[in-house]
Amino acid sequence: MGVKPGTVTETVLAEVLAGVVRKEVIPLDSHFFDDLGANSLVMAHFCARVRKREDLPSVSMRDVYGYPTIRSLAAALADTPKPTAPVEAEAPPAGSTTRYLLCGALQFIIFAMYCVLAGTVTGQGYEWVSSGAGVVQVYLRSAIFGGAVFVGVCTVPVVAKWILVGRWKETDFPVWSLGYVRFWTVKALLHANPMILFAGNPIYVLYLRALGARIGKGVTILSHSVPVCTDLLTIGDGTVIRKDTFFLCYQARAGRIRTGRVTLGSEVYVGEKTVLDIGTVMGDGSQLGHSSALYDAAQVPAGQRVHGSPAQPTDVDYVRVPHAGCSTWRRFGYGLGAFLQMLLVYVPLAIGGTYMLLTVIPALDHLLDPNTQDLNSARFYGEALGLSLVAFVGFVVLGFAAVSLLPRLLRPLLRPDKVYPLYGFHYSVQRAVARMTNLKFFKWLCGDSSFIVGYLKAIGYDLGVVEQTGSNFGTEVQHETPYLATVGSGTMVADGLSIVNADFSSTSFRLSRATIGPRNFLGNNIAYPSGGRTGDNCLLATKVMVPIDGELREGVGLLGSPCFEIPRSVERDSRFDHLREGDELKRRLAAKNRSNLRSMGLYLFVRWLHWFVLTVLGFAAVDLYGGEGIGGGLLIGASLMLGLGFTAGYYVLVERLVGGFRPLEPKLCSIYDPYFWWHERLWKVPDTYIQVFNGTPFKNLIWRLLGVRMGRRVFDDGAYITERTLTAIGDDCTLSAHTKVQSHSQEDGTFKSEMITIGAGCTLGVGALVHYGVSMGDGAELAADSFLMKGEEMPARSRWGGNPAVAPRHAGQHRTP
Numbered sequence: 001m002g003v004k005p006g007t008v009t010e011t012v013l014a015e016v017l018a019g020v021v022r023k024e025v026i027p028l029d030s031h032f033f034d035d036l037g038a039n040s041l042v043m044a045h046f047c048a049r050v051r052k053r054e055d056l057p058s059v060s061m062r063d064v065y066g067y068p069t070i071r072s073l074a075a076a077l078a079d080t081p082k083p084t085a086p087v088e089a090e091a092p093p094a095g096s097t098t099r100y101l102l103c104g105a106l107q108f109i110i111f112a113m114y115c116v117l118a119g120t121v122t123g124q125g126y127e128w129v130s131s132g133a134g135v136v137q138v139y140l141r142s143a144i145f146g147g148a149v150f151v152g153v154c155t156v157p158v159v160a161k162w163i164l165v166g167r168w169k170e171t172d173f174p175v176w177s178l179g180y181v182r183f184w185t186v187k188a189l190l191h192a193n194p195m196i197l198f199a200g201n202p203i204y205v206l207y208l209r210a211l212g213a214r215i216g217k218g219v220t221i222l223s224h225s226v227p228v229c230t231d232l233l234t235i236g237d238g239t240v241i242r243k244d245t246f247f248l249c250y251q252a253r254a255g256r257i258r259t260g261r262v263t264l265g266s267e268v269y270v271g272e273k274t275v276l277d278i279g280t281v282m283g284d285g286s287q288l289g290h291s292s293a294l295y296d297a298a299q300v301p302a303g304q305r306v307h308g309s310p311a312q313p314t315d316v317d318y319v320r321v322p323h324a325g326c327s328t329w330r331r332f333g334y335g336l337g338a339f340l341q342m343l344l345v346y347v348p349l350a351i352g353g354t355y356m357l358l359t360v361i362p363a364l365d366h367l368l369d370p371n372t373q374d375l376n377s378a379r380f381y382g383e384a385l386g387l388s389l390v391a392f393v394g395f396v397v398l399g400f401a402a403v404s405l406l407p408r409l410l411r412p413l414l415r416p417d418k419v420y421p422l423y424g425f426h427y428s429v430q431r432a433v434a435r436m437t438n439l440k441f442f443k444w445l446c447g448d449s450s451f452i453v454g455y456l457k458a459i460g461y462d463l464g465v466v467e468q469t470g471s472n473f474g475t476e477v478q479h480e481t482p483y484l485a486t487v488g489s490g491t492m493v494a495d496g497l498s499i500v501n502a503d504f505s506s507t508s509f510r511l512s513r514a515t516i517g518p519r520n521f522l523g524n525n526i527a528y529p530s531g532g533r534t535g536d537n538c539l540l541a542t543k544v545m546v547p548i549d550g551e552l553r554e555g556v557g558l559l560g561s562p563c564f565e566i567p568r569s570v571e572r573d574s575r576f577d578h579l580r581e582g583d584e585l586k587r588r589l590a591a592k593n594r595s596n597l598r599s600m601g602l603y604l605f606v607r608w609l610h611w612f613v614l615t616v617l618g619f620a621a622v623d624l625y626g627g628e629g630i631g632g633g634l635l636i637g638a639s640l641m642l643g644l645g646f647t648a649g650y651y652v653l654v655e656r657l658v659g660g661f662r663p664l665e666p667k668l669c670s671i672y673d674p675y676f677w678w679h680e681r682l683w684k685v686p687d688t689y690i691q692v693f694n695g696t697p698f699k700n701l702i703w704r705l706l707g708v709r710m711g712r713r714v715f716d717d718g719a720y721i722t723e724r725t726l727t728a729i730g731d732d733c734t735l736s737a738h739t740k741v742q743s744h745s746q747e748d749g750t751f752k753s754e755m756i757t758i759g760a761g762c763t764l765g766v767g768a769l770v771h772y773g774v775s776m777g778d779g780a781e782l783a784a785d786s787f788l789m790k791g792e793e794m795p796a797r798s799r800w801g802g803n804p805a806v807a808p809r810h811a812g813q814h815r816t817p
Contacts, residue, residue: 009074012056017070020046032064033567037196041752041773042568044791051795051807058805061789065559067565089781089799091172092255092761095713095732103176104697110185112158115640119621120633121149126622129355142352147343150194155717157189158210161230167212168229168249172258175715175734180368183250184256185697187228197223197342199243200431202335202423216266217328218506220422223247225738229259236266236284238506244498244527246766247276251686252717252736254781255761266304272500273527275309275767275785287318290500290527291545293785295765295801298483307545308562309785309803316549320531324421324508334423343544375623377657384619388612395606400442404458407433411460411483419510427509430481430502445603446497447475448680449596450589462486464518469580469749471671473497475683481511488518488536494746496525503530517554521748525740525769534558539568539747543769543787543803560787561803569748576670580749590674595677603684606654610647610686617643647689652705655685655724663707663725665744666754676751679744683722694718711760719764726753730760730778739764743772745790752790759796 020043021036032038032490038046043064050059051165056076059097067073096618125145132138143592164182173179190211198204207214212232214235217468229249241264251258260278264270268282271290279297282288286300289307300306378595400407413429420426437459444451452473453466464474467490479485480502493516496641501514512530516522523542532546539717540546547553547563557566579588621639658681669675693699695717703710707725714729718737721727726743729735741764744753754773758764762776765784773791776782780794780809783801794800800807 009056010070010078012053013050013074013291016049016053016056017046020049026070029069032068034068040789041636041791044735044773044789045793048791048793051793058807061792061804062560062564062806065564088797089763089779090254091779091797092732092734092763095255096176097713099174099176100697100713104179105694106181107184108698111188112182112637112641116637119635119637119640121152123633123636124380125149125351129351130710135356137354138356139348142348142355143344146347146351149776150343150347153277154193154195154207157186157193159185160189161211168231168259170232170260172256174256175252176713180257184229185419187695190226190228193226196224196226198338201338202331203339218331220327220504220506222504227262232259232261232278234261234263236264236268238266239264239270240269240504240506241270242272242274242500242504244273244288245270245276246274247280248737248766249278251278251754251766251784252715252734253765255732255734267506269505271307271318271527272498272529274764277766277784278669289314289316289318290529291543291803293767293803294783309543309545309787310783310801312562314562318548319503320503321503321505321510322419322509323505324419326421326423326507329807330421331423334427375620380619380623381616384615385612388615389608391615392608392611399439400458403439403442407436407459414481414511416484416511416513419508421508422504430509430511433482434480438478440476443473443477444475444684444686445600447473447477448683449600450593451596451600456482460485463489465489468589469671470589470596471680471746479514484511484513486513486515486532488516488520490519491516491521492748493522494524494542497522498527500527500529523745524742524745534706539566541566542745542771545803559804576672576749579670579672585672591674592672592677593673595681599677599681599684600652602681603686607686613646613650614643617646644689644692648693648702651686651689655682655687655706658682658685659707659725664723664724664753667760668750668752671746671749671751673751679751679753691718694752712808724752727756727758728774729758730762732761733758734763736764736766736768736784738767740769742769745772752788765801 010028014028016024018024021038030036033430040061044061047059047061047064050056063073063076067076082417085365086189099750101802123439129141129145132141164186177734195204195207204221205219208230209215213227213233215235218238219235221241221244223245224243225246227247227249232249247262249259249262251260258278262276262278263281265284265286267285268381269287270276273286273291274288275293275295277295280294283300283302285303286309288294288527292307292311293309294300294311298311305314305316305318306312307316380478386706410429410433414426442455443452446455448471450468450470453468455472457463461487468481469492471492473493476495479499484501485499499514501512502513503510514528514530514532517530517535517538519537520540522540523544525543525544526540528546529548531548533548533552534540534546534551535552535554537555538553541557541559543561544558544563555568557568559566579585617639621636624635667675689737690699690702693702699716700710700714703721703724708721709728711729711731711733713731714733714735716735719735719739719741721741723743727741741756743756744751752772756770756772756774758776759778759780761779763781764770765782765786767785768782770788775790776794777796777798779797782788782805785803786801786805787803788800788805798807
């Protein structure tokens with residue numbers, strides 16, 4: 001039986017809320033947001049206090065938004081089924097520091113062996129290519145050597161998998177064990193594999209088959225996320241998997257790796273930004289919408305459409321493009337052509353072209369001669385400095401020209417709303433435009449500043465009449481084509497926006513305009529599809545699933561997956577509005593622009609200096625190589641390891657210097673506050689190097705150096721922490737791949753940051769996002785793709801899931817659609 005509505009329930013709820021909002025009396029019919037001026041953070045604290053009361057049922061943020069008065073909330077709770085016993089998370093095994101250190105030592109040795117092998121091959125190949133006479137011979141040798149290296153690097157993971165593992169089976173083993181070392185070796189080789197560049201190409205499907213995956217005919221995989229335990233992956237004929245989909249066939253949970261099956265039937269559609277956890281089964285003809293997830297062994301019956309996190313049934317049809325003729329021979333020809341293009345064009349140009357270009361500069365001739373040693377001369381460092389400077393400036397200038405001009409030449413070849421078959425000329429043009437215009441460097445450079453607007457316009461975005469805020473877009477924006485992306489005036493976008501303006505079936509694709517209305521605010525990690533049903537003045541919360549059906553939403557906020565309505569703004573969001581108007585805005589925006597220009601100049605210098613040191617290391621390796629065969633190869637391998645070590649130490653030092661070697665403090669301020677300009681400068685410090693250390697003890701060391709309060713033996717399989725010094729993580733935690741711990745939020749012109757505390761033994765599932773102000777008790781577990789909202793408090797050993805994350809109220813709530 002649920003709790004009956006009445007004086008007792010209403011009174012207790014009112015007392016709890018009064019303590020949170022610090023009011024003596026709470027009228028039963030007062031609106032939480034409109035009348036009491038509460039916000040989502042305040043109401044998260046209210047939910048946490050209610051959960052601690054044994055005389056009240058659990059309350060979630062979805063309940064609060066759906067029933068925003070004490071009276072309506074109490075009435076809704078009366079209809080809530082009596083909750084089952086709380087689902088306790090699995091206790092992590094006792095950690096072993098000895099095993100942790102031995103695993104790290106073995107991983108270091110394996111990495112060193114790989115570098116030595118790479119150095120030896122590079123040295124021998126360089127000697128052979130450089131001894132060629134004339135352009136033709138250099139090209140031929142570059143093609144032979146580069147092709148052999150490309151095929152070898154692609155083959156090594158396949159051979160390693162079959163030797164070290166054989167066939168993957170459903171099993172589990174502790175992290176940091178010998179079994180884990182074998183698992184990590186295969187995973188690391190797969191992630192370093194250039195075959196990832198062929199995602200969206202039939203060759204990629206063939207490669208996964210070579211790794212043991214059971215994949216039918218006519219399958220299209222657009223995601224760059226490589227499944228690791230491929231023998232456990234089954235995909236039927238004609239299935240489509242969109243980009244940014246995670247189907248790893250393993251799960252990191254409570255200090256153990258669990259391998260499991262992912263089974264997709266024929267003609268299945270999997271949307272963008274989705275997670276398929278182990279145990280997932282999708283029947284023939286089923287569909288999973290964008291920004292959705294299947295976990296806890298979820299099964300989707302044949303023909304059923306589902307969306308949300310966790311997924312639930314829907315009537316929305318996500319396959320919105322008709323089929324076109326796409327034969328097996330067409331797929332074969334496209335794949336073969338792309339492979340030959342790689343071997344005969346791109347690889348020879350990268351190797352032989354670079355060599356020929358360097359030899360054109362007479363001053364560098366002796367540096368490229370392995371028999372000449374002048375490491376102690378000033379000329380050596382002067383030439384390295386000059387070369388790195390010319391190369392860096394050339395990359396910036398020519399790179400900008402390439403991304404802004406070359407795709408425009410291809411633009412007329414693709415018509416909006418026209419259906420094209422896959423794996424033909426038009427598909428190649430679309431992929432080329434997407435690759436060139438999604439180059440990350442310039443968005444990193446210009447993002448979080450006024451200058452990102454000019455850059456996006458230069459590559460083709462339609463931004464209309466721009467209302468400049470100085471933070472119109474973050475540093476991470478992607479699209480299928482920039483020429484069909486429209487963003488209305490006054491809209492602000494945080495990081496992680498993916499504009500999904502192309503629809504795919506297993507045989508065809510179509511480009512369509514995606515339009516984001518004016519005066520919107522978009523949070524982090526959002527996929528916005530063409531036909532999104534949002535209009536003017538909307539707040540799209542972090543990880544929201546943008547609807548493509550129903551009425552046009554205007555003047556509201558949307559939260560969750562599937563989404564539900566919330567208030568567009570609250571009192572806290574408007575307290576800095578006076579800084580966004582008139583002369584005060586002009587003055588502060590000008591100051592912010594000057595600060596952003598200094599940041600851009602600083603980081604261009606920082607990146608060039610990094611290039612310079614790596615250039616010195618490269619020339620030093622050639623200088624010391626001396627044609628000594630294997631011994632010289634060892635030197636080149638050592639230089640590769642030294643380069644990675646320098647990169648990590650260098651950017652750690654840069655970040656600590658920018659931060660003044662002091663921790664961040666929780667803050668509530670305007671984006672026109674100088675503090676925010678300093679804070680966003682920290683976001684621009686390059687940190688992609690951290691991914692190299694995923695799944696190793698060395699990543700924990702780097703996090704500690706960056707200021708994270710990191711416990712012992714934490715297993716980090718690919719997490720990202722935005723504010724390092726505002727994050728505390730306990731011993732023996734498990735942080736799965738593609739998780740994000742974000743200690744800040746920016747809504748319109750307001751910035752908020754607060755501490756995140758993750759207790760000992762906690763688990764974050766694949767693709768989960770933890771927001772600021774969160775506290776997770778020891779041993780708590782957050783399911784895959786979940787969004788743990790700001791201010792939430794997870795009890796110890798609890799297990800939550802969903803977007804937004806909640807504790808299940810009945811058995812199986814997070815299991816089967």
